[in-house]
Amino acid sequence: DTGVSQNPRHKITKRGQNVTFRCDPISEHNRLYWYRQTLGQGPEFLTYFQNEAQLEKSRLLSDRFSAERPKGSFSTLEIQRTEQGDSAMYLCASSLRAGLHHEQYFGPGTRLTVT
């Protein structure tokens, strides 16, 4: 499968615990994005990387959230001291920077449930 992959697909955690999600983009894509989607809503932008550089973070990304993309390949999103409001689908997308090329391809997401 050459698409975007995300692990784990589901995560149930207790409030206050830390969680980490992984995203593997399409291999030749140099841009990687994280979005969050709550039930009945469209995805909301969290942050994005060009290669290993994190270029923008949304105000939605509180200081409990951190994202990395070492060596410009896979990315991790960590949430510290989880809260019930963090329960959502966390989506990763990747795209190829080529001129005005914007097309973002999404992974299947990680469903986080905080109890």
Add this chain to the structure above:
Amino acid sequence: QQQVKQSPQSLIVQKGGISIINCAYENTAFDYFPWYQQFPGKGPALLIAIRPDVSEKKEGRFTISFNKSAKQFSLHIMDSQPGDSATYFCAASMTNDYKLSFGAGTTVTVRA
């Protein structure tokens, strides 16, 4: 503050009918407008996209109509099939700021 407004929230169409979903935006700097299809438990899949230099784009049974002066665009699903039953999201982004701003989604149900 939602930058892209989408309607209706849901619609039901008979097999073979036409589904129409509308979106409106305010930011005139937006220059890329994709539509995504999402099935339950899956990530959004890119369906079709348009740039403001064209007024219409067709791919198979899916057509985007774009009205730059009205700052509106719409998705038409022709000859709707039960397999088209999904949630559809419009989105927008701009050059040099590639993050997507999504609408709230439209759940389409195609009755056989």
